Amino acid sequence: MAGRFEGKVALVTAASAGIGAATAEAFAREGAKVMCSDIDDAGGEAIAKRLRDLGADARFMRADATSEDDVEALVKATVQAFGGLDLAANVVGDGHPESSGPEFHTQSLKGWEWTMGVTLRSVFLSMKHEIAYMIEHGGGAICNVSSLAGMLYNPQGGIAYGTAKAGVIRATKFAAMTYADRGVRVNCIAPGITKTAVYDRMEPAFAKQLIDEMMEFPAIKRMIQPSEQADGILWLCSPEASMVTGQVLPIDGGWTAKGQ
Numbered sequence: 001m002a003g004r005f006e007g008k009v010a011l012v013t014a015a016s017a018g019i020g021a022a023t024a025e026a027f028a029r030e031g032a033k034v035m036c037s038d039i040d041d042a043g044g045e046a047i048a049k050r051l052r053d054l055g056a057d058a059r060f061m062r063a064d065a066t067s068e069d070d071v072e073a074l075v076k077a078t079v080q081a082f083g084g085l086d087l088a089a090n091v092v093g094d095g096h097p098e099s100s101g102p103e104f105h106t107q108s109l110k111g112w113e114w115t116m117g118v119t120l121r122s123v124f125l126s127m128k129h130e131i132a133y134m135i136e137h138g139g140g141a142i143c144n145v146s147s148l149a150g151m152l153y154n155p156q157g158g159i160a161y162g163t164a165k166a167g168v169i170r171a172t173k174f175a176a177m178t179y180a181d182r183g184v185r186v187n188c189i190a191p192g193i194t195k196t197a198v199y200d201r202m203e204p205a206f207a208k209q210l211i212d213e214m215m216e217f218p219a220i221k222r223m224i225q226p227s228e229q230a231d232g233i234l235w236l237c238s239p240e241a242s243m244v245t246g247q248v249l250p251i252d253g254g255w256t257a258k259g260q
């Protein structure tokens with residue numbers, strides 16, 4: 001497929017659903033060879049097939065983004081399958097039900113550690129192994145996924161999730177500063193309320209109440225499509241953003257424009 005990323009190799013985590021699936025598809029539509037990764041095999045195989053049906057070179061590999069062995073093997077397999085690694089979207093992140101809400105004194109340690117692992121450890125491990133390859137092979141571009149909850153006080157997101165997503169922003173900036181002179185750009189997006197299965201997994205009445213409560217904050221009063229997040233990721237990874245590194249792009253309907 002012809003496009004902005006023709007001949008490039010992209011790795012996308014959390015590619016079986018939501019923002020990751022939309023990002024994998026967007027990279028494929030722009031000509032990249034795409035390694036889709038997730039812990040959901042059925043969803044991952046389905047998205048890889050969809051990309052191949054579109055004419056792209058795409059594969060799925062199961063990898064738990066919180067496991068260093070899995071992430072290291074994933075980067076190796078990507079390079080082996082496609083001959084390199086130029087672009088990476090590190091999309092994995094989530095909050096544990098036991099770490100919801102703003103209160104510290106009732107917070108469960110299990111919920112905190114799970115959320116930190118899935119949201120922050122995953123991004124650290126992905127960047128570690130992607131960058132190790134990129135600095136030895138001509139550089140690359142990485143986009144992590146934070147959240148508006150990492151930029152401002154968002155009690156709905158919970159303290160562990162907000163703290164981990166703030167960590168994703170700091171890790172992004174750290175990596176950008178460290179590797180700029182070795183050809184690696186690192187940025188992140190900070191999504192607002194995006195229409196994915198995250199809300200389908202909640203009890204419907206709770207999900208509705210949560211969305212209604214949060215919808216008070218953005219200037220544009222609708223849920224964001226996963227493809228609108230993917231558009232931001234692709235731009236940050238593209239040559240058009242060649243002088244952009246260490247930045248956070250909020251795609252949140254104007255929520256964070258109110259002040260941080």
Ligand SMILES: NC(=O)c1ccc[n+]([C@@H]2O[C@H](COP(=O)([O-])OP(=O)(O)OC[C@H]3O[C@@H](n4cnc5c(N)ncnc54)[C@H](O)[C@@H]3O)[C@@H](O)[C@H]2O)c1
Pocket residue numbers: 013014015016017018019020037038039040043063064065066091092093094118122145146147148190191192193194195196197198
């Ligand atoms: N949806 C929103 O409103 C919203 C808002 C802000 C930020 N985000 C962030 O966007 C990212 C994607 O969220 P989404 O809404 O698309 O979620 P989603 O639930 O639609 O998809 C998440 C995918 O991640 C996979 N996954 C979970 N744990 C994994 C692990 N350890 N290793 C590999 N894959 C794993 C799941 O199997 C699933 O396919 C997350 O980092 C999330 O925190 C989402």
